[in-house]
Amino acid sequence: MKRLTSRYFIPIVLIASIWIYGCKKEEVPVIIPEANEVNKFVYTGLHDYYLWNNEVPALYSTKYNNTDSLNAFLNRYSDPQDLFTSLLYQYEKVDRWSFLVDDSQTIDDWISGISETMGYDFMLARIGDSDNLFAFVRYVLKNSPAEKAGVKRGDIFLKINDQQLTVSNYRTLLFTNKTYTASYATIADFTISATGKTVTMTAIEMQENPIHKDTVFVYNNQNVGYLVYNGFTSEFDIELNNVIQKFKDAHIDQLILDLRYNGGGSVQSCIYLASMIYGTDATKIFSKAQYNQGLQDYFVSEYGSSALNDNFTATIEKTDDNPATPIHTLNLQKIYVIVSDNTASASELLINGLKPYMNVKVVGINTEGKYTGSMTIKDWDENGKVNPNHSWAMQPIVVKYANSAGVSDYVDGLTPNIKMEEDIANLLPFGDPNETLLSAVLADMKGNVVTGMTLKSARIGLKKMADKQDFNPFAKEMYINPIRKIKSE
Numbered sequence: 001m002k003r004l005t006s007r008y009f010i011p012i013v014l015i016a017s018i019w020i021y022g023c024k025k026e027e028v029p030v031i032i033p034e035a036n037e038v039n040k041f042v043y044t045g046l047h048d049y050y051l052w053n054n055e056v057p058a059l060y061s062t063k064y065n066n067t068d069s070l071n072a073f074l075n076r077y078s079d080p081q082d083l084f085t086s087l088l089y090q091y092e093k094v095d096r097w098s099f100l101v102d103d104s105q106t107i108d109d110w111i112s113g114i115s116e117t118m119g120y121d122f123m124l125a126r127i128g129d130s131d132n133l134f135a136f137v138r139y140v141l142k143n144s145p146a147e148k149a150g151v152k153r154g155d156i157f158l159k160i161n162d163q164q165l166t167v168s169n170y171r172t173l174l175f176t177n178k179t180y181t182a183s184y185a186t187i188a189d190f191t192i193s194a195t196g197k198t199v200t201m202t203a204i205e206m207q208e209n210p211i212h213k214d215t216v217f218v219y220n221n222q223n224v225g226y227l228v229y230n231g232f233t234s235e236f237d238i239e240l241n242n243v244i245q246k247f248k249d250a251h252i253d254q255l256i257l258d259l260r261y262n263g264g265g266s267v268q269s270c271i272y273l274a275s276m277i278y279g280t281d282a283t284k285i286f287s288k289a290q291y292n293q294g295l296q297d298y299f300v301s302e303y304g305s306s307a308l309n310d311n312f313t314a315t316i317e318k319t320d321d322n323p324a325t326p327i328h329t330l331n332l333q334k335i336y337v338i339v340s341d342n343t344a345s346a347s348e349l350l351i352n353g354l355k356p357y358m359n360v361k362v363v364g365i366n367t368e369g370k371y372t373g374s375m376t377i378k379d380w381d382e383n384g385k386v387n388p389n390h391s392w393a394m395q396p397i398v399v400k401y402a403n404s405a406g407v408s409d410y411v412d413g414l415t416p417n418i419k420m421e422e423d424i425a426n427l428l429p430f431g432d433p434n435e436t437l438l439s440a441v442l443a444d445m446k447g448n449v450v451t452g453m454t455l456k457s458a459r460i461g462l463k464k465m466a467d468k469q470d471f472n473p474f475a476k477e478m479y480i481n482p483i484r485k486i487k488s489e
Contacts, residue, residue, distance in 0.1 A: 052094070101392065121139050227255070227258065260339055351367075363420055
């Protein structure tokens with residue numbers, strides 16, 4: 001057999017190489033499907049506005065400036081809720097307040113104080129060391145099913161639909177039934193006993209008026225204004241202004257502002273109330289806002305550093321329903337504020353913002369400790385119109401606040417000057433001078449030293465467990481008006 005010489009080898013190798021190359025398949029480019037509109041809305045909203053966007057790698061990573069990379073990331077999530085929570089900073093530890101809804105009307109109703117409710121607010125407490133619970137009524141809304149059924153502050157319910165409230169069933173019994181029958185109980189001889197009386201209620205959609213009680217009374221030869229205010233709801237700014245005018249006409253010497261159940265609300269309404277209490281000098285700073293770096297830089301470059309300040313004001317701004325309205329102010333130098341661990345957000349902002357200017361005497365227990373605010377974000381286009389293809393909306397934390405002296409970050413809440421806890425086993429009507437927290441205020445007004453008292457609830461071993469606000473994602477929010485920033489970069 002003849003050996004192959006080099007002159008045959010080279011052409012054969014060349015032919016083989018051509019044949020192998022020709023048999024190779026052409027590479028097909030990988031096409032990344034475009035992410036759905038809701039996921040893109042969620043990502044863009046948090047990327048642009050979220051206070052902690054520089055703490056979440058997916059929001060600050062430059063690789064997602066590439067459209068394909070971003071689409072690939074967003075396509076991992078079939079549920080927008082999962083995407084949203086994955087982009088929050090230490091969800092439920094640091095950020096316990098941002099939320100997303102699939103129907104923006106939910107947020108609109110919350111801001112207006114509208115909900116489906118039986119019309120009473122309650123707290124749950126354990127009976128001793130058992131798993132049995134009771135619900136006690138903290139307040140009842142005017143013209144609500146609860147009020148019409150005769151329910152009042154201090155009432156106690158042991159059973160719902162003839163079932164004893166327990167640690168394992170209270171969610172189902174209290175939060176899934178639109179109609180239920182509650183069984184009353186009473187506290188006597190340091191024990192809780194059923195009375196045999198029941199009441200049946202059906203939830204309706206209604207708007208809560210946050211001005212729960214306002215009155216003027218004489219104490220220690222002084223005219224005292226007393227206001228129970230349960231939420232900073234913009235629709236009631238004019239009515240609140242009228243209450244302040246009533247106090248002014250009565251020439252009050254002292255003001256007691258009861259915020260024990262006020263979980264927050266509109267920052268703008270908070271500024272109005274601060275101006276009603278202290279004064280309307282618009283040159284004085286009430287609070288200072290801090291946004292994420294991108295928004296912060298944008299506001300300063302567009303409007304100057306003063307754009308980050310919220311000042312006292314002399315006017316309630318014009319709305320679709322009301323003309324611009326001058327603010328009535330009491331020009332006080334001292335105020336008493338009643339608080340609890342339900343006092344949060346805009347309520348804390350009010351107290352913190354007034355402290356540099358006046359003597360704010362706080363009575364109760366430490367407040368919630370929420371100094372951040374949120375904003376409603378919908379899927380707006382560049383012209384401010386909402387995308388008609390979906391109704392999702394988000395309420396992320398976008399801002400944190402300090403007062404004019406720079407005080408912020410009160411993570412443990414605001415500490416009261418007079419420490420006193422509400423007696424949940426002895427809830428007297430608002431304004432009753434013997435009611436635990438109000439009596440502490442009145443004693444201080446008279447110059448008496450207020451010391452801790454033995455509460456009836458402590459003597460019979462009642463332990464607070466939860467309250468209605470704990471099951472409402474909107475309950476302790478503080479919100480600002482929507483910002484329509486420049487298009488996302």
